[in-house]
Amino acid sequence: MNGFLIDLDGTLYRGHEPIPHAAAFIAWLQAERLPYLLVTNNSSRTPEQVSEHLLALGIEVPAAAVYTSSQAAAQYLTEQRGVRQRVHMIGEAGLRIALEAVGFDLVETTPDYVVQGIDRSFTYAKLTEAVRHLKDGATYVLTNPDRMLPSDGGLMPGAGSLAAAITAASGVEPVVIGKPSPIIMAYAIERLGLPAADVWVIGDNVHTDIRGGAVSGCRTALVLTGVATPDNVQEQLASAGLTPDLVCTDLQHFMDQFQTPAN
Structure with a gap:
């Protein structure tokens, strides 16, 4: 059996607009009883908020099938914690709630950790x-x-842009949790309960989704509906030095390819 780790922004939706075939793709996974997890680098929302956002777009996914970089960061810190539990947070509600849910103290002074997401x-x-x-x-x-x-009005700066400023000023490199880091990928694969070789990673970003899948031993499918587009895909692949297992115009194209005898 195959399992699926699926990106959100640029793969299922852009801002407040669903991407064509996204709802049909999720319905297909559910009808076929194929295990899946929506894995997002966006740290701003809780899984419940992601589920609500998707439902408003006509895509029905339970909160339990959503895994965010905020949850992964909280899981990582829990494993590292020991007696160190004071966190200075730069981020939004999704990150705050994930950290508080596992008992970290959010502080303004003398923190053990600076945890940063999109803000x-x-x-x-x-x-x-x-x-x-x-x-x-x-x-x-x-x-x-x-x-x-990707957003309603085009591309906008993400957490990595803020991190670039913090790193440049401090000289400190962060521990990176989200894709393409093996940290979030290992947690997500563990949640699926399948060997990495049986997992497909599907996303629109070569540098995060596809690289994350590749370094984790998963199969990868790039969809040209977000950061990667039909116009820039060759440039994206060349800059990343990666070759996905499949390059698909959209999720319907992936379903068509996946259901061929070769797969």
Whole structure:
């Protein structure tokens, strides 16, 4: 049996618009009883909020089938914690709720960790505060490295763009949790309960989704509906130095390819 780790932004939707065939693809997985998990680098929403957002777009997915980079960051910190549990957070509700759910104390002073995700109210003051904590010895944890995200009006800066400023100012490199890091991939594969070789990673970003799948020993399918498009796909593949198992115009194309005898 195959399992599926599926990206969200640029794969199932763009902002508040569903991507064609996304609902049919999820319905197909459910009808065929194929195990799947929606794995997103977006740290801003909780799984429940993701589920609600998808439902508003006509895509019915339970919150239990959503795994975010915030959840993965909280899981990672729980494994590392020991007596260190003071966290200075730069991020939004999804990250705050994930950290609080596993018992971390969110603080403004003397943190053990600086945990950063996307923060659309990021300021120079927040940059300064994070840098000072890192200079004082806090461990830097980044939910995801995405420098750009697809949205309603086009691409927008992601958590990785904020991290670039923090790293440049502090000289401290973060522990990266989200795709393509093997950290989130290992957690997601474990949740599916399948060998990595039986798992397909499907996404629109060569540098995060496809690389994450490749380094984890999964099969990979690139869909040209988000960061990668029919116009830029060759440039994207060349810059990443990767060759996905499948390159598909959209999720319907993936279903057609997957159901051929070769697969």
